[in-house]
Amino acid sequence: MADQKASTSIEAVESGLAAQGYIASRQIATAVYLSQQIEKPILVEGPAGVGKTELAKAIAAWRGMKMIRLQCYEGLDEAKALYEWKYAKQLLYTQILKDKLGEVLGGAQTLHAALAQLHDFGDVFFSKEFVEPRPLLQALEQPGGCVLLIDEIDKSDAEFESLLLEILSDFQVTIPELGTVSAITPPTVILTSNSERDLGDALKRRCLHLHIGFPEQRLEERIVESRVPGISQALRRQMVGFIHEIRSLDLKKLPSVSETIDWARVLVLLQAAELDTDIVKDTLNVLLKYEADIEAASPQVTSFIAKAARSNVFG
């Protein structure tokens, strides 16, 4: 690859992402490294808020590339994702053409001669000038390469997946009227999915499959450390321990990394030195997003704090 910042080793990826504030686990770093080396997109699955989208942002920031984002939703189609014809411009063009038709056909005497002249006349109606590139086409046209984030692919329709297949395997698209547009520099493609719908085999086959779950305690502490610098080590360890206890409950929505970071910020803001029952109960709504979840967790708070403190001593 032309990019001099191309990942040279798994460790380089890890430190590069860390410099952007993204603490990657070994699996994540391996995936990013491999996707560079064998030029394959990464399909990232996992619960909401574990840093799937962040990963794409971090890669873009680290490698100094533009990030192009395509947010998927039900009903997303070619015209919004790939390209569209500029209808208004095309209409104008036909109007101008009508006016100029006399000049073009000039001295043609017979119908036959006029037709022959029309044939020689270059038609720009379906040409690059009239194409409005949408995110996917834009990504292919970036001369320096880019990070293409196709976010929440599981929200799109099954048909849309098939549209992606050509881009994902060959980094090119075919526009019927124009021919094939190939990427100048193959983009780094990250697809994210919350597994709301099972994706097609054809799509999965073209990607490296990375599952990001909730991080291990140590890793999560490091993430908090890098994102919320003001927090003391003791509190950090305690709150991450507490969250790991919460995740063992059967809740509607388990708190994920983004909630951990939010909570850490809140605790710093409240100038908490350590967790106690009151402060946890007051701020539980930062972690849990459903009334029923808060009710389920509330009675456990005291014992969870104690447990987190205990693991502190041994850990």
Place this chain on the structure above:
Amino acid sequence: MRENLHRFFRAARGVGVHVSPAESIDAMRAVAQVGISDRAVLRDALLLTLAKSKDEKLALGDCFDLFFSQPEPRQDQAEATDDDASQDMDQSPASSSASEPGEGQPPEGLGPLAQMLLSQDRNAIAAAIASASGAASLSEIRYSTQRGIFSSRILDAMGLQRLRDDLDQLTATNPALAERLRAALDALREAVRDTVAQGLALYAREEAENLRNEILRNAPLARIERRQVAEMRALIRQIARRLRERYSKPRKRQRRGHLDVRRTLRRNAAWGGVPFLTAWKRKHRDRPKIVALCDVSGSVAQVSDFFLLLIHSLHEVVDDVRSFAFSSHLIEVSDILEAKSPEEAMAEIMSKVGFGSSDYGSSLVDFEKDFMSALTPQTTVIVLGDARSNNLEPRADILRRISERSKRLVWLNPEGRLAWGFGDSEMPRYATFCSVVRQCATAQQLERAVSDIVATYQ
């Protein structure tokens, strides 16, 4: 390593991870990038390229751990302690013992295997077992009954014949050494047995599982043995899940189809035909409407269990389903199926109307009386039952009216065609009013039937 990777792909298929040639190429490329020295990174790379879901990752991770944990050949305890450290790890099996000084110096003229065993070179033995397993194509092992054959094949490939001769000879000349060799051979046999057992665990799972599923898939539902019922349920649930994946999302075809030229021109007449407003053709599609009538009487009790399970999954696939269950009279069970888990729903339905003697006539009367309005020209009616009405009036006339009011009438009968019309079977009389009549006795037929029904609406 190449060979090893290929064997690993086979093992991966064994645990249910789909590894196509293209995927194996990806994996090879990935491995070429990361190298094989770091086991953890190798594991990550293979998991990234091969596994396509969380479950597959778990299965493949276990498979990887099993695959790359070579069983150590067992050592003669007394000997192992004193010359273990002095072994040169990289020596080839043939030369390792020859260059070994020390008190255990085996006499000249022994075969390579005997020398290797006496020299206690653990690595060499492990390597020899591995290469002999390759020669005996251990990855072909399929059934546990083949264990003996593969063990002896591997031992033969290692040169057991020569070892036997050596043993005979040694017993005469050097009984103490022969004794040691015999003990080492026993340990070797054990190690080979472990290797074969591991091979079986790795490579045979695929076949065993496929075979079992294949048999179940084609086994008549009515004759499933008690111990298979749970597996059958799992299989039907698998089928239901597949149907759901295929059909559940109301696929919004591109709502905007082609440009409707005529309407566009008409709408823009005011601007001299310059198309400011465009009109698009919309695709019209039927929404699936299904009415299912399920016989839960005693004669089809075991099959109706599975029928209900499938109807339950229909409720998840299709929005507009109304289900009815009957034996001697008919009730609507849509709410039960929608609100409860399959097991609870089935138990409740069976307790309400199940196990009676079937009376198709009066059940049809019940349906016509209360639910005829559920039928529209878009409805597909599915009847699941054996059409055995205990010689009571079949009321085929009601079925005719049902058929006339609906789009299609599909009858799925668990009995074979040969049985239709014999005894109290009213199938031929009912069949005249059905759009489709199918035998539906195995899980596979069940899947095809339901898939066809849902597919007509897609």
